[in-house]
Amino acid sequence: MVVINNFEEYKSYSGIEIGVSKWHTIDQNQINRFADATLDHQWIHTDEERAKVEGPFKSTIAHGYLTLSLIPYLWKQIADVRNIKMEINYGIESFKFGQAVLVNNEVQLKAKLNSIVNLRGVTKVVIEATLIIKDQPKPAYTGNVVFLYHFI
Template identity: 55%
Template sequence: MAKRIINNYAEFEALLGEVIGVSDYVQITQEQIDKFADATMDHQWIHTDPERAAKESPFGSTIAHGYLSLSMLTYLWYNVVDVRNVKMIVNYGIESLRFQSPVKVNDRIRATVSLNDIKNLRGIARVQVKIVVDIEGEKKPAYDALVNFLYHFE
């Protein structure tokens, strides 16, 4: 899918209440899970021990850390949009986050993004997007969140 190009505040504002786009799928591998475990020092077996997880986990395999799947938000967001004419972009926060389904090793996830709110804060755009991350072939999404970014347009 082609990225949505957004050049300024007015073009963002025109998308209020609409689906901005859907990202491509990205696969979550055991290598990614292991590297995330190393980076966060969270080596719980349900993430890092495929043999034990196959035997003892209710999921039948290892699963990605919830925060690993959450950390994919920026990648998925920028797979959907190309925001131009900005001096700086700041991750401003998450209003709500709800994990709904585990992401198993080798699952493919994607995001559906809609513009939930936009405010002009003295020349800085506070953009709030609703992001629903689904897992290919699953009924329930991995998670949904209201995510805030600050765009400092030129």
């Protein structure tokens, strides 16, 4: 894990990979809980028997938004940003889903610092986030996540 204490330390990662998270298994229980939370119970996510027979993947798959919602959890395994009063999830940009995440797939977040700017005391960073699926050639997605940090 990378420890970042201030703007200058953060800036030193400009244009390079900051790190990767641990592997996380997306199981059916997590998919079902996400379906309940978002009211998205489409059968391709929640009906294991139907997905085996009728689904294009012969398995249930994770919601795309479930995989996106893992970014804060996985990001905290990559970087420990310290000396901040507040951190804000500011936006997501240009995300493309490249491959479905099947139930019980293991995923890992890879993060690269695309840009960093000091906006009169607020640090805005754009992180290129890539969700890797274990043993798969294509990522689940790639896109940019934007954070705002208020360093002390």
